[in-house]
Amino acid sequence: MGMESLRGQTALITGSARRIGRAIALRLADEGVNIVIHYHRSCEDAHELADIARQKGVQAWLVHVDLNPPDAAEQVIAEVCSQAGSLDILVNNASIFPPDTLDDITFTALMDNMRVNAWSPFALCRAFARQAARGKIVNLLDSRVTGYDWKHVSYILSKHVLWEMTRMLALQYAPQITVNGIAPGLILPPPGESEAYLDRLVDTVPLKRHGDAEDIADAALFLLTSTFITGEVIYVDGGRHLRETVQFHAQVPHHE
Numbered sequence: 001m002g003m004e005s006l007r008g009q010t011a012l013i014t015g016s017a018r019r020i021g022r023a024i025a026l027r028l029a030d031e032g033v034n035i036v037i038h039y040h041r042s043c044e045d046a047h048e049l050a051d052i053a054r055q056k057g058v059q060a061w062l063v064h065v066d067l068n069p070p071d072a073a074e075q076v077i078a079e080v081c082s083q084a085g086s087l088d089i090l091v092n093n094a095s096i097f098p099p100d101t102l103d104d105i106t107f108t109a110l111m112d113n114m115r116v117n118a119w120s121p122f123a124l125c126r127a128f129a130r131q132a133a134r135g136k137i138v139n140l141l142d143s144r145v146t147g148y149d150w151k152h153v154s155y156i157l158s159k160h161v162l163w164e165m166t167r168m169l170a171l172q173y174a175p176q177i178t179v180n181g182i183a184p185g186l187i188l189p190p191p192g193e194s195e196a197y198l199d200r201l202v203d204t205v206p207l208k209r210h211g212d213a214e215d216i217a218d219a220a221l222f223l224l225t226s227t228f229i230t231g232e233v234i235y236v237d238g239g240r241h242l243r244e245t246v247q248f249h250a251q252v253p254h255h256e
């Protein structure tokens, strides 16, 4: 057993037109995986990515769905199955990252984050599992799930939920389907922010630099090719979660 070749399999990567999702999609295409590129607003980037993937010799399909409505996941899987047939791999990458604090968090913001970052990946896992005799799922978490993100409270709460769901689903879907998480740390500045955002935070990383999207794609490929790992989370964060964990247990809130 050990590592499995993914050649000829089909993967759905949500929110994959740009950034980390794109890097994962390209890495899978390089491995001979046919890819379903899900996108919401990034129509042009999604089409460009599909062309690049096809040039690599794999099949590529596009699915355009807003993941905000609670029944969106069923729609995505139905569309995927009508275009690509069945799926072997699901990567839940799409997410929102709006700022809020415990002082200004609203019920609406919390529900927005829960819908896109927790409910929709969960519902996608469930719809995926219904159509796959066996398969692999990777959920994108956040290295701050070992502690808190005091400036993105709704967001980090939704990632905590997805972390727990990852472990519950790993048990629920064993032995046919593995379910794992990747917890990125400081990788890309949030959409709209410049590199200065990363520079400002680099001292919070024990390895004293930020990672890049390819580091996440490496971890995704590892989890997707492994045949004996489930319910696990790989922190790809230069050791940043260790710092969070120490502070969490010391009950010292910090605000970066």
Ligand SMILES: NC(=O)c1ccc[n+]([C@@H]2O[C@H](COP(=O)([O-])OP(=O)(O)OC[C@H]3O[C@@H](n4cnc5c(N)ncnc54)[C@H](OP(=O)(O)O)[C@@H]3O)[C@@H](O)[C@H]2O)c1
Residues within 6 Å of the ligand: 014, 015, 016, 017, 018, 019, 020, 021, 038, 039, 040, 041, 042, 043, 065, 066, 067, 068, 092, 093, 094, 095, 096, 097, 116, 140, 141, 142, 143, 183, 184, 185, 186, 187, 188, 189, 190, 191
């Ligand atoms: N960047 C980092 O350093 C970092 C750090 C920690 C964790 N992460 C996690 O890693 C993953 C990838 O990060 P990223 O920074 O590359 O993500 P991102 O650019 O913020 O978002 C990825 C994609 O999610 C899609 N999306 C957002 N709202 C959606 C909706 N309502 N319906 C459908 N799609 C929607 C967008 O697709 P469209 O563009 O097509 O609208 C977007 O391109 C995320 O889960 C993130 O939480 C990232």
